[in-house]
Amino acid sequence: MTYKEARVYLDHVSKYGSVLGLDTIRELLRELQDPQKDLNFIHIAGTNGKGSVLAYTSSVLSEAGYRTGRYISPTVVSYLEKIQVDQIPISEDTFARLTEQTMQAIDRMKAAGKSSPTVFEIETAIAFLYFKEQHCDFVVLECGMGGESDATNIIPSPVCAVFTAVSLDHLGILGNTPEEIARTKSGIIKPGCRVVSAPQDDEVLAVLKYQAARNGCPLHTVNAADIQILREDYLGQSISYQEYQDLPVSLPGTHQAVNATVALEVIAGLKQQGYSIPEDAIRRGFSGVRWFGRFTCLKREPLFFVDGAHNPAAARCLRETLERCFPGKRLILVMGVFKDKDYRNIAAIMAPLAASVHTVTLPDASRSLPGQTLALVMQEYCNENVPVQAEPSIDAAVRSALQEAGKHDVIVAFGSLSYLGAVAESVEHLFMQDL
Structure with missing residues (x-):
């Protein structure tokens, strides 16, 4: 299969739309020997800011020497940027090979009378195969839509479940109030993980607290009062947060200062678990982030x-x-x-x-x-x-x-x-x- 043939195949599948739920991707991944079970995930849900938090977190981890996968949805510039390792997109040849491997697994599912996966489920499976093949230390994983029934939630308990700001979006699909939407997104919380959240409205935070407690997970919320913006222009800013002083952040805006501090809370949790992430890796990671479409x-x-x-x-x-x-x-x-x-x-x-x-x-x-x-x-x-x-x-x-x-x-x-x-x-x- 060539890259062009892989894209034609996926474009054909995409005509059948999307279906929330985990049964079909579970079957698909089982056919592929469950690559997700051999990976460490940082799973990000929320309405706005997921991509930016992903960019800050993965950039820092790469700078700290960890082989880091990124799974992004949607993409803006290039289709292949949705699957990256250390900021380098998957190659066309590799994508074609893994698409063919996944298509063969789908053919076996169809022969057994099982449901066919959606295009997002197929792309997610391809990403997991690639990240395992690349021996990633971490995968920073962005939810597609929602949380609980999103195909990305097939993963085992993540190292960290992360929530950016939750607000109204995808009304009628994820819920009709911030509380209902938060309940859907909070489904990524699983026993044994650390939970990190941006500042949230009270009704959203109550849902996250409940789900974290229910799963026995510590919850760490960014304290907006601790964020200081020292300098800012349209090219970026410098912030201080808790013990970190005068950190360069390559994207401007108060919301990006919050996104950066969410990443800092994720990094703090990893350091508590024994991972080595020096401050100079944080500084290089934050200053080096380039995230198209974010101002x-x-x-x-x-x-x-x-x-x-x-x-x-x-x-x-x-x-x-x-x-x-x-x-x-x-x-x-x-x-x-x-x-x-x-x-x-x-x-x-x-x-x-x-x-x-x-x-x-x-x-x-x-x-x-x-x-x-x-x-x-x-x-x-x-x-x-x-x-x-x-x-x-x-x-x-x-x-x-x-x-x-x-x-x-x-x-x-x-x-x-x-x-x-x-x-x-x-x-x-x-x-x-x-x-």
């Missing part, structure tokens, strides 16, 4: 950022970062979202900052909110006389924003992560042509 600067004159603010909580973080880093600057917004997101509240948060707005329809048109519809919603929340334009394409939106922007203006493309890679490609292409 990523693509260009400096004018400044052009992309950010995956696809729900109200993330939009509030983005707005706070913009207000802190660019007070009084003229802001040009480019926005695209999926239609199942709370786009009206995102608009209410972001539109008042805008000097102008360009909306787009996402590449996956079946899931996208049409750019024309989004433009009408944004117009409702923008200040008077702010122009709002639905653009015919992502290229057109990027071009319009750049042509409109003055040298000292700031452009921000935000919303669903799925289109930010296309924005980056457009920016690069246009500047090769000098617009």
Whole structure:
């Protein structure tokens, strides 16, 4: 099987959608000799910040000399970046080989009359095979959707179960209140693990405390009052937290300071268990993190950022970062979202900052909110006389924003992560042509 054939196979499977539950992936992994049972996991659930906490934690572990796997969902730039070891994505040839091995296991399941796995279950199985083959010391594992019934939760008890900020998202699937969503996500807590959480609303924290106590697990929550932001600009910041002073953090924003301290609490737990993680590895790991789509600067004159603010909580973080880093600057917004997101509240948060707005329809048109519809919603929340334009394409939106922007203006493309890679490609292409 070639890489192209592997992708065609997975694209075909993806047409059948997703199903929450562990029965099918359990059968698939059994056919593959249960590679997950030979790995040490740090399992991350939450609404926002999972990828950033994963990046900080895995970067530090790699710097400390541990062979560290990453499993990321969704990806933004490259499909293969979802499976990495020490920040290096799996190769096309290896991915094709492991896909073929997994496909053969699925054929055996079908012959025995068992259910076929979803594409996410297949990708998860491929990742576990790869991490075992690569002799990873740790795997930092990001939940796909939810927790309890997410395919990633097939793992044995993790070294650490981690919770980033929990808020409303995937309504009706994970639950309809923060408490219900927290109950679903808290299913990754298993006996014997350490539990680490970002600061949470009281109802969410109560759920995590209950589940941790029920499983006999210690719970460690970041104390926001202990976080000091010493310096900050759009390229990053420096923070102090408890015994750590003046730590470099490569991503800006108060929410990234919190994400970094969640990683520090994870690292503290590993050190208590006897793992050697010196402070210089923490400093190198934090300063070296590059995480596309988390307030990523693509260009400096004018400044052009992309950010995956696809729900109200993330939009509030983005707005706070913009207000802190660019007070009084003229802001040009480019926005695209999926239609199942709370786009009206995102608009209410972001539109008042805008000097102008360009909306787009996402590449996956079946899931996208049409750019024309989004433009009408944004117009409702923008200040008077702010122009709002639905653009015919992502290229057109990027071009319009750049042509409109003055040298000292700031452009921000935000919303669903799925289109930010296309924005980056457009920016690069246009500047090769000098617009």
